[in-house]
Amino acid sequence: MAMFFKMAFRNLWRRRFRTGITLVAIGGSFSLLLFFVALTEGSHQLMIDLAIRMQAGHVVIQAPEFQKERALELRVTDPDEVMRRIGPLPEGWTATRRIFTTGLLRSADGSVMLDNLMAVDLENERKVSDVGRKLVRGAWLDPDEPGILIGEKAARLLKVDVGDKVVVSCSGLTQKVEERFLVAGVFRVGGDADRGMAMIGLARGQALLGMGDAVSQLAFFLPPDDSQAAARELRRRVQGLPVAVLHWQEALPVLTQLLWVDDISMQVFIFIILVIVAAGILNTVLMSVMERTRELGILKSLGMRPWSLFRLIVTESLLLGLLAVAVGAALGLPLVHHFGQVGIDPLALTGGEVMEMEGIAFTDRIHPVLSWASGLILTAVVLGMTLLSAVWPALRAKRILPVKALRQM
Amino acid sequence: MESTKTQPIVELQQVRKEYRQGHLQVQAVNGVDLTIQEGEFTAICGPSGSGKTTLLNLIGCLDTPTEGRVLVGGRDVSALSDSALADLRLRQIGFVFQAYNLVPVLTAFENVELVLALQGVPAAQRKKRVLSILEEVGLLELRDRRPMDMSGGQQQRVAVARAVVANPRLVLADEPTANLDSHTGAALLQMMADLNREHRVTFLFSTHDPMVMDYSRRIVRVVDGKIAADELKPRGAGDRSPAAGDPPAAGEA
Ligand SMILES: Nc1ncnc2c1ncn2[C@@H]1O[C@H](COP(=O)(O)OP(=O)(O)OP(=O)(O)O)[C@@H](O)[C@H]1O
Ligand SMILES: [Mg+2]
Numbered sequence: 034m035a036m037f038f039k040m041a042f043r044n045l046w047r048r049r050f051r052t053g054i055t056l057v058a059i060g061g062s063f064s065l066l067l068f069f070v071a072l073t074e075g076s077h078q079l080m081i082d083l084a085i086r087m088q089a090g091h092v093v094i095q096a097p098e099f100q101k102e103r104a105l106e107l108r109v110t111d112p113d114e115v116m117r118r119i120g121p122l123p124e125g126w127t128a129t130r131r132i133f134t135t136g137l138l139r140s141a142d143g144s145v146m147l148d149n150l151m152a153v154d155l156e157n158e159r160k161v162s163d164v165g166r167k168l169v170r171g172a173w174l175d176p177d178e179p180g181i182l183i184g185e186k187a188a189r190l191l192k193v194d195v196g197d198k199v200v201v202s203c204s205g206l207t208q209k210v211e212e213r214f215l216v217a218g219v220f221r222v223g224g225d226a227d228r229g230m231a232m233i234g235l236a237r238g239q240a241l242l243g244m245g246d247a248v249s250q251l252a253f254f255l256p257p258d259d260s261q262a263a264a265r266e267l268r269r270r271v272q273g274l275p276v277a278v279l280h281w282q283e284a285l286p287v288l289t290q291l292l293w294v295d296d297i298s299m300q301v302f303i304f305i306i307l308v309i310v311a312a313g314i315l316n317t318v319l320m321s322v323m324e325r326t327r328e329l330g331i332l333k334s335l336g337m338r339p340w341s342l343f344r345l346i347v348t349e350s351l352l353l354g355l356l357a358v359a360v361g362a363a364l365g366l367p368l369v370h371h372f373g374q375v376g377i378d379p380l381a382l383t384g385g386e387v388m389e390m391e392g393i394a395f396t397d398r399i400h401p402v403l404s405w406a407s408g409l410i411l412t413a414v415v416l417g418m419t420l421l422s423a424v425w426p427a428l429r430a431k432r433i434l435p436v437k438a439l440r441q442m
Numbered sequence: 443m444e445s446t447k448t449q450p451i452v453e454l455q456q457v458r459k460e461y462r463q464g465h466l467q468v469q470a471v472n473g474v475d476l477t478i479q480e481g482e483f484t485a486i487c488g489p490s491g492s493g494k495t496t497l498l499n500l501i502g503c504l505d506t507p508t509e510g511r512v513l514v515g516g517r518d519v520s521a522l523s524d525s526a527l528a529d530l531r532l533r534q535i536g537f538v539f540q541a542y543n544l545v546p547v548l549t550a551f552e553n554v555e556l557v558l559a560l561q562g563v564p565a566a567q568r569k570k571r572v573l574s575i576l577e578e579v580g581l582l583e584l585r586d587r588r589p590m591d592m593s594g595g596q597q598q599r600v601a602v603a604r605a606v607v608a609n610p611r612l613v614l615a616d617e618p619t620a621n622l623d624s625h626t627g628a629a630l631l632q633m634m635a636d637l638n639r640e641h642r643v644t645f646l647f648s649t650h651d652p653m654v655m656d657y658s659r660r661i662v663r664v665v666d667g668k669i670a671a672d673e674l675k676p677r678g679a680g681d682r683s684p685a686a687g688d689p690p691a692a693g694e695a
Contacts, residue, residue, distance in 0.1 A: 036552075036559045043547035328545055334504055335557055335604075336532025338525050435504045439539060 041349040044321065045356075055317045056357050062310050063361025063415050064368065066303055070411060071369040071401035072377070073299045077292055079399055081281070086163050087226070089284040090129070090252030091260040092267055097277040099249060100284065105134050105206055108247040109276055115251060118271050125256040129157035130248040132238050136203025138183065138231060140191035148229040150203060152238020161254045164220045164232060171195035171218030174234050180217030184227035188219045195219060201233070206243040223387060224394025303414075310415065311422040318350050318426040329430050330438020339431045346427035347420060354419030358412055369403050376400045449516055451612055451644055452478040452501050457510035459496050459667075470496040471507070472667035478646060480611065483638045485647045485654050488664035494648035495616055497664065501646065502535055502614045503527045515611065532560055536605030536643075538615040543601035544589040550596075551576065551585040554604045561608055571607055579603045579633055595626035599633065606637055612644045619651045631657045 045052045096107040132152040159165045174180045202211040268278040282289045376398030388395045459471040470493045499505040544553045558568040579599045619627035663671040
């Protein structure tokens with residue numbers, strides 16, 4: 034009923050100072066929530082993206098036991114057959130083959146442990162890996178040269194630079210092996226990877242390790258859509274082969290766990306903010322009911338039904354909530370948009386500490402993004418909270434006894 | 443009382459209302475029998491604390507008796523649910539209280555319109571009714587004012603307009619003139635007497651005000667929750683003894 038909205042709106046307007054304070058408080062909290070959720074989503078996307086490019090793919094195919102123990106002998110022996118089964122890749126997909134092992138890197142001046150020595154498909158890995166984009170010196174590997182890409186810290190420890198010789202020694206499939214490489218490039222991706230990671234070409238790696246055509250992993254990179262569905266489809270196609278198809282959430286359990294914990298702490302934060310918001314609304318609405326006891330009593334004597342009074346108060350809070358959401362969106366969305374454009378230095382968030390996970394450092398700028406789903410859910414939750422906190426005051430209004438209310442002046 | 447042919451609009455049978463204040467029990471209304479006929483203009487008077495307001499609240503279905511029966515339009519109201527009572531008040535009873543009757547956020551027009559809106563009357567029809575009743579109480583010019591911007595007398599006139607706009611059978615007014623000066627009070631009473639004569643609205647007052655008693659034809663005196671006297675003057679508002687539909691002019695205050 035139009036009359037209801039008129040009364041509800043004017044009641045808010047009548048106490049515009051108090052309404053304003055409540056609006057700023059709820060709207061401010063809402064904008065904070067929007068920004069915080071966008072920041073979390075943005076950083077998650079960054080982490081997923083980086084971790085996937087450095088360590089896995091959106092979907093990976095590897096030997097069934099490889100996930101448990103990253104041993105060289107747990108390999109995909111016939112990757113060509115796997116690719117044949119899968120057939121031509123859809124538009125926008127990239128598949129790259131990798132061998133993962135460990136070893137020792139030596140120069141005349143010292144040695145470093147390589148806990149992640151990768152032999153990679155030079156053409157395809159370059160498209161997806163972060164290493165190619167983060168070379169501080171030198172260039173990507175040339176298939177005709179016995180090149181190796183090493184991290185900045187390793188280069189410093191070994192006192193080598195682009196063009197210098199280094200020796201890689203490691204366990205091959207059947208025996209211990211050793212080979213000379215020329216440093217082709219030095220990368221800086223941040224974190225332990227700058228010391229313990231190195232990349233060589235796939236063909237050279239296979240020869241060195243005695244792997245034949247075998248690889249540790251086939252990694253698939255897809256455009257950002259439903260990677261779970263893609264994993265299911267790949268699983269269907271390679272059925273019968275002695276390989277496992279893993280979605281990144283399975284392939285990177287530590288990351289998945291971390292994101293989950295982060296999500297939980299975000300939800301706790303949201304919950305706390307919402308409780309504060311609810312208390313604010315409860316206070317505002319309850320006060321407005323209490324100080325209008327006589328007025329509400331008169332409405333009741335005139336013949337307004339108890340539930341109509343309830344609705345009147347709920348309408349008032351709903352209006353307050355809608356205004357607050359509008360204020361919050363007006364404050365929060367430009368903020369999200371601005372930082373979405375310029376990004377936020379992760380060091381500013383952690384206070385100078387580089388966040389690292391399994392050797393991957395997150396040093397890229399975080400771009401907050403707010404998905405429609407999150408925005409709408411947050412809006413719905415805040416409005417729901419508003420309605421919920423109006424229930425008690427509205428019940429009080431419903432139960433007002435005119436006889437008592439009228440004795441109050 | 444006078445005309446036994448018509449169905450009484452209000453009938454109280456042995457009504458008692460007891461309030462408890464800690465250990466103390468107050469008999470606010472103590473065994474009242476009262477019948478009000480359609481078209482009456484009646485004042486209930488008595489000293490402060492004698493139970494006038496309680497009596498009006500019982501009749502207006504705002505309160506329930508401890509004992510006895512209250513019949514409005516021949517119906518026992520004790521059997522009705524809260525919603526049904528609200529509906530009864532909405533459609534059959536108008537209220538005017540001593541002061542601060544109006545919804546502060548609504549204009550004079552909207553305050554009067556509210557009752558019709560609650561009844562579900564369409565907007566166009568509402569507007570016509572409200573404008574005509576505001577004209578009748580002489581407040582057409584002030585229709586867009588909020589209560590805050592009106593005098594006490596003007597507010598009470600809006601309250602009366604609101605009480606009668608939906609053509610209720612009964613208007614209950616609890617000391618409507620108490621906060622007004624005698625001149626303004628007289629104007630308000632004259633207005634109600636006119637409405638009583640022209641629309642046959644039944645008015646029932648509680649009052650200390652001798653002027654209200656002057657206007658009223660029937661005066662019920664209440665002392666300590668009991669009816670002490672019930673007087674019928676030969677003349678006054680609510681006089682329907684001559685040929686029906688042609689009552690004499692209202693009291694000569
Ligand atoms: N809610 C209540 N609780 C306790 N006692 C009450 C309550 N309401 C009324 N009373 C008592 O009932 C008695 C009658 O009160 P009521 O208000 O009906 O008197 P009144 O005739 O209207 O008085 P006044 O002329 O001062 O308005 C008084 O003694 C009053 O104290
Ligand atoms: Mg009283």
